[in-house]
Amino acid sequence: MKKTLLCILILVMLCGCSQWDNIAIEQAKQYAASYENNTYKPCTRSDGEEFNVGVIDSALYYPTGALLYHAVNEMNDKGWLTLESALPFDVNRVYSEDIVKYLAQNDKGKYLNFDEDAHFYDVSDDNGEDRKRFEALAENGDIDVIICLGTSAGIAGKEISQGRIPLLVSFSADPVAAGITSDNDLSGIKNIWAQIPTSGYDNQIALTKSIFDFKNMGMVYYDEASAGLEEYRKSAEAAGANISALKMDDDSISASNIEEYYDEYKKNILKLIDENSIDSFMINSGMVGDEEKAEEICNMLYDRNIPVFGQSGDEFTQLGSPLMSVTFDPKDDAAFLVNTMAGVLNGKAPEEMKQKNTSPLHIAINKSAADRLRININNSLIEYADRIYY
Numbered sequence: 001m002k003k004t005l006l007c008i009l010i011l012v013m014l015c016g017c018s019q020w021d022n023i024a025i026e027q028a029k030q031y032a033a034s035y036e037n038n039t040y041k042p043c044t045r046s047d048g049e050e051f052n053v054g055v056i057d058s059a060l061y062y063p064t065g066a067l068l069y070h071a072v073n074e075m076n077d078k079g080w081l082t083l084e085s086a087l088p089f090d091v092n093r094v095y096s097e098d099i100v101k102y103l104a105q106n107d108k109g110k111y112l113n114f115d116e117d118a119h120f121y122d123v124s125d126d127n128g129e130d131r132k133r134f135e136a137l138a139e140n141g142d143i144d145v146i147i148c149l150g151t152s153a154g155i156a157g158k159e160i161s162q163g164r165i166p167l168l169v170s171f172s173a174d175p176v177a178a179g180i181t182s183d184n185d186l187s188g189i190k191n192i193w194a195q196i197p198t199s200g201y202d203n204q205i206a207l208t209k210s211i212f213d214f215k216n217m218g219m220v221y222y223d224e225a226s227a228g229l230e231e232y233r234k235s236a237e238a239a240g241a242n243i244s245a246l247k248m249d250d251d252s253i254s255a256s257n258i259e260e261y262y263d264e265y266k267k268n269i270l271k272l273i274d275e276n277s278i279d280s281f282m283i284n285s286g287m288v289g290d291e292e293k294a295e296e297i298c299n300m301l302y303d304r305n306i307p308v309f310g311q312s313g314d315e316f317t318q319l320g321s322p323l324m325s326v327t328f329d330p331k332d333d334a335a336f337l338v339n340t341m342a343g344v345l346n347g348k349a350p351e352e353m354k355q356k357n358t359s360p361l362h363i364a365i366n367k368s369a370a371d372r373l374r375i376n377i378n379n380s381l382i383e384y385a386d387r388i389y390y
Contacts, residue, residue, distance in 0.1 A: 040342035042079045042111045045144065050113040051345055054134060054143040056157050057096040057121050058150025058171075058226075059286050063330060065094040067149055067171055070334035072099060075112065078338065082109035096149060097121070118143055122156040123286075135160055145341060148172075150286070151226040154180040154194060161191060166350045169194035170337045171330075173228030173285065186351055193340055193350035195333060195357055201228060204311075205235040207363075208280075212307050212375055218278035219245040220268040220287060227284045228311075244276040248287075262293050266300065273304060282309045298369070307373050310364075329362040329386075362386045 045051055057064050069091045075081045083106065089098060096119065103114035118137050120130035137143050138160055145166045148157040154169035158180055161167045169180055175194035181187035184196045208214070217236065221227035224247075233243045246268045265287065272278045281301050288294045298308045336357040344350050364387040370377050382388060 040339065040346045042342075043346055044111060050108075050111055051144040052113050052115065052118065052137075052142055054118040054137065054146040054165075055096055055100055055114070056134070056146060056148045056153040056160075057119070058123055058148070058153035058156075059121075059289070063285070064149040064171055065096045065099065066091050067330040067334055067337075068096045068099050068147075069094050070331040071147070071338050072103065074334050074338040078342065080109075080111050080338070080342065082107075115142075122153050131156070131160075138165060145344060147337070147341070151175065151178045151180070151223065154178065158192065163190045163192075165191065166344045167192045168337060168341055168344070168350065170333055171195075172226075173197070174225050174231055177230060178223075178225035181355065184355060186353075187355060189351060191350050193344070193353050194355055195336060195340075196355045201231040201235040202238065205232065205239050205241070208309055209239050209241060211377060211381070212280060214241055214280035214307075216242045216244055216276060216278050216280070217309075218269065218272040218276065218281045219243060219284055220248060220265055220272070221245055221284050222248040222287070226286060232282075244272055244278055246272060258290075262290075262297075266297060269297070269301065273306070278306065280307050280309065282311055285311045302369065302372060305373060307369075307375065333357070365389070 055068065057068075069087060069089060072081065072083075072087060076083050081103075087094075087099065087102065089102075100114050100119040101116055104116045108114065115137070117133045120134050122131070125131050134143075138146075143165055145168065146157045146161055148154040148167065148169040149171050151172040151174075154167070154172050154175060155178060157167045157169065169175055169192075172178060172180065172194055175181045175196065176184060181192055181194040182189055187193055208217075219227060219229070219232070221229060224230065227245070229243070229245055236243045248268065249264060269281065272281075283294070283297070288297060301308050340350075340353050343353055363381070363385040365377060365382065365385050366389045367377065367382075368390055
């Protein structure tokens with residue numbers, strides 16, 4: 001933990017503004033406190049049975065799988081699960097469905113139960129059959145708590161739970177703007193809790209601008225709340241920059257032909273280049289779920305000398321795609337999520353649990369992309385980056 005706390009201090013100092021020093025110190029204190037407060041003991045339901053856990057995922061890509069992976073490990077470390085062996089998955093290449101299936105098929109101890117039917121991807125359930133199975137379990141009282149991974153998952157979970165079942169939402173860019181929760185501090189809505197990524201946008205934009213002094217960053221999105229667009233615009237404005245964004249056509253989002261989707265995505269990027277003269281681009285979470293397409297999109301931009309940054313996750317950075325990903329480590333978010341779940345299962349109301357968890361930024365840099373663009377990466381940043389790919 002000392003390295004990550006030190007990382008906060010060094011990164012914000014690189015921004016060259018004294019205001020960041022105070023932010024860094026406060027973040028470090030809050031981050032350390034979140035772990036010290038992880039004190040809720042494992043328990044069973046009032047009838048002595050296991051709690052049934054439902055999972056809704058908003059993305060068919062790895063970061064949400066990594067979040068659940070770390071959450072399960074945290075549950076195991078805190079005694080809520082008693083797995084006989086480590087999860088047999090690569091944390092950087094695992095889907096939430098695989099984890100739930102594994103848990104459903106293996107002994108987990110006496111506190112938590114996972115069922116294969118109590119999981120679905122809200123973005124790919126074309127006929128709604130998976131959701132119907134999930135809803136039936138909820139109606140019958142066979143789900144005691146719902147974990148939602150992502151913004152659209154949180155929206156779907158809120159519709160299903162209807163205030164009856166504790167709903168815990170993580171990996172949402174802006175749950176207040178999405179209408180999942182009504183306030184940043186406490187949700188204000190019965191049986192709902194949603195993690196708030198405090199200061200993330202400011203720090204991400206500030207650090208990105210310190211490396212490449214962009215004036216107009218482009219984004220292509222399908223949902224403002226999922227992209228965190230309002231917060232990004234505020235952060236960019238504070239840093240003396242601008243965000244130019246284009247919304248994907250709804251028909252393109254639902255296109256059965258994935259090639260049509262990526263063709264439309266690239267057309268929007270070219271439109272931003274031609275009409276808005278963007279000098280940088282951010283791949284927003286959930287917009288690109290294919291490694292080869294990510295590399296193809298980034299090369300298209302690099303050929304025009306436009307650097308690409310990733311909003312979250314570093315799997316594409318590793319493959320020579322985005323120049324840099326400045327994100328939160330799913331392991332940090334998972335610890336906060338599990339601590340909240342433990343409190344709720346011990347009788348705390350979700351709406352009474354704090355939602356803000358200031359965790360440190362984690363950085364992945366692709367040095368070959370930087371060299372290709374002739375961008376000089378500060379040696380201090382390279383030294384303290386979590387991952388560097390050459």
